[in-house]
Each structure stands twice: as C-alpha cells, then as structure tokens.
Amino acid sequence: MLEIAEGLVRGEGAAALTIDALAKAAGISKGGVQYSFSSKDDLVRALVDRWTQKFEELLGEIDELSPADLLRRYIKVMRSSQAAMNAKMAGLMIAYIQNPENVPETREWYRSMFKRLSASAEDAQAARVALLAVEGLFMLRISGIDENGEWSAFLDDVESVFERLLKKR
Numbered sequence: 552m553l554e555i556a557e558g559l560v561r562g563e564g565a566a567a568l569t570i571d572a573l574a575k576a577a578g579i580s581k582g583g584v585q586y587s588f589s590s591k592d593d594l595v596r597a598l599v600d601r602w603t604q605k606f607e608e609l610l611g612e613i614d615e616l617s618p619a620d621l622l623r624r625y626i627k628v629m630r631s632s633q634a635a636m637n638a639k640m641a642g643l644m645i646a647y648i649q650n651p652e653n654v655p656e657t658r659e660w661y662r663s664m665f666k667r668l669s670a671s672a673e674d675a676q677a678a679r680v681a682l683l684a685v686e687g688l689f690m691l692r693i694s695g696i697d698e699n700g701e702w703s704a705f706l707d708d709v710e711s712v713f714e715r716l717l718k719k720r
Contacts, residue, residue, distance in 0.1 A: 552577055553601055556594060565646065566595065592650060599647045603660075606632060618668045618678035619717055626710050629685055630703065644693045660687075678718040680694060684709045 555577050559568050570591060574581040588594040611629040613621050647653050668678045685706065692702045 553597060556598060595647055618670055618675035621667060622678040622681050630706055674717055677713055681713040682711055
C-alpha cells in the first residue's frame with residue numbers, strides 16, 4: 552500500500568493522498584486501508600518512516616566515521632536521494648514536520664547526528680556547519696524554492712566550502 556500511496560503523491564501531489572484515494576488505487580475497501588492506517592496522519596507517518604529508513608540504509612554504518620567522513624557520506628547520500636524527493640513529496644514532509652506528535656522524533660534524529668559530530672576538533676566544527684547548510688538546503692527544497700533545479704549547485708557549493716575548510720587545518 553505504501554508503494555501505491557507514494558505513486559499517488561508523485562502523480563497527483565500530497566493533497567491527492569487520502570484514505571479513500573488509496574483504497575480506490577489499491578482496489579480494496581476503505582476499511583481495508585484503515586485496518587493498516589487508521590488516519591491520514593498514520594499513513595503520512597508510515598511514508599516518512601519508509602523514506603527515513605531508505606535514507607539511513609544509504610548512509611550505512613556511520614558510527615566509526617570521522618566527522619569529516621560522515622559529512623562527505625551525508626552529502627553523497629543527499630545528492631543521490633534528490634531524485635527521490637520532489638516537490639510533490641514535499642507537502643507530506645512539511646505536514647509531517649509540522650505535526651507536534653512528530654517533533655520529538657525529528658528532534659531526536661537531529662540530536663543523534665549532532666552527537667556524532669560533537670568532537671571539538673576543527674573538522675567536527677566544519678562538519679556541523681556543513682550539516683546545517685545541507686539541512687537548510689533540504690528545507691528550502693521541500694518548501695518548493697527549487698523550481699529551477701538549483702539545489703544541486705548549492706549542494707556543490709556547500710561541499711566545496713567544507714573541503715576548503717578541512718584543507719586549511
């Protein structure tokens with residue numbers, strides 16, 4: 552059902568994703584969908600969880616990486632996953648982030664990233680700043696500001712400045 556839900560969002564946008572629309576697209580009853588997802592919020596949460604899991608799988612094992620190597624991998628994964636994130640998915644991400652029930656989970660994920668980058672060395676500081684820049688770009692992108700596809704070029708800028716900072720050490 553999540554594949555079908557994702558297809559609805561990709562094809563018609565976030566507003567098209569309803570329990571009824573998913574039931575019709577899946578060829579099952581509305582009750583059949585509600586058996587798995589009691590509300591649209593549950594459905595959106597499941598989609599976001601799915602995307603997060605895919606992202607973390609792409610990141611792979613990061614516990615032993617230096618802050619600089621973690622950021623390099625993070626940027627690489629952001630770059631490779633940009634095809635999966637389009638403006639139509641953005642509406643769901645924004646709705647997810649704005650739901651107060653999801654704030655603690657989102658906050659905890661970011662805290663874990665910053666904990667991994669908490670060393671006092673200059674490369675850790677550069678990695679934290681680069682992470683903030685990449686996440687700022689992500690938020691701008693899901694807000695629909697990337698109509699001309701400039702996101703990738705801005706990501707190149709962050710990566711370039713990050714590598715220059717590391718070389719200056």
